[in-house]
């Protein structure tokens with residue numbers, strides 16, 4: 537008889553009904569225990585503090601770009617590792633309490649990223665409506681639905697996902713709200729670091745690299761560490777280090793796995809030349825597209841070349 541296992545506990549940006557919860561459901565075990573958090577840093581700290589086994593957090597939006605709350609948090613504090621990625625198509629509804637008409641809406645609440653994705657729609661359809669920031673898309677929906685005094689909230693409608701509107705019993709005032717059809721947000725599952733798994737041949741590695749400052753060509757030098765080893769970048773974004781103007785770190789996704797020789801060679805080069813390098817995980821690519829390894833950069837090429845150097849050292853090859 538096998539001993540019963542305790543369900544895993546995963547943290548996420550809540551409350552119930554966020555896009556983050558939709559992402560979590562795609563990768564979590566069915567019996568997962570949900571730990572709803574008010575913001576991304578709290579969800580990540582819950583993992584660091586061993587209060588939960590994993591967190592699912594947004595990392596990149598096809599309209600807004602990188603999610604700074606996640607990128608900045610992953611570079612500070614105790615290290616965490618990305619174990620998987622998930623994408624969720626983003627569609628919004630404008631929802632309110634039963635009977636609310638479009639012309640009644642003077643203020644709208646939602647998460648800042650959701651607002652950024654619907655700004656044009658609001659400008660065209662409700663040009664006088666003002667924005668009230670929410671901690672997520674579902675938090676203001678929950679508050680609006682549950683309030684005994686909705687007039688005191690300061691908004692009459694929310695932008696949330698259709699499931700959240702249904703879940704909280706809000707009425708849809710307008711559906712299909714979006715400035716760009718086909719918006720997608722990419723989320724990552726984050727855990728405490730452990731032994732790195734084996735490559736699948738279709739992997740991605742995430743890094744944060746701080747450049748040496750006051751050195752001309754530092755960015756080019758950093759990029760050469762990758763190009764010289766045939767490592768392709770699929771995302772690169774700069775973030776201010778935060779201690780003074782003009783100092784940046786780069787958040788980078790590369791195609792490949794840290795167990796590959798060419799990726800290790802690039803990481804060694806970065807470590808030698810950059811003041812800070814943080815490895816944030818090697819994990820299977822969402823699209824499962826095999827990584828193209830350019831000629832001369834396969835593991836076998838590195839092993840053969842290293843054996844040749846050894847021969848040189850041992851006096852077998854001149």
Ligand SMILES: O=C(O)C(=O)C[C@]1(C(=O)O)C=C[C@@H](O)C=C1
Pocket residue numbers: 549553554555556557594597603626647649650671672673674721
């Ligand atoms: O508020 C939510 O529902 C979230 O899951 C957060 C979030 C984000 O941070 O980008 C996720 C997807 C959408 O792009 C809007 C908001």
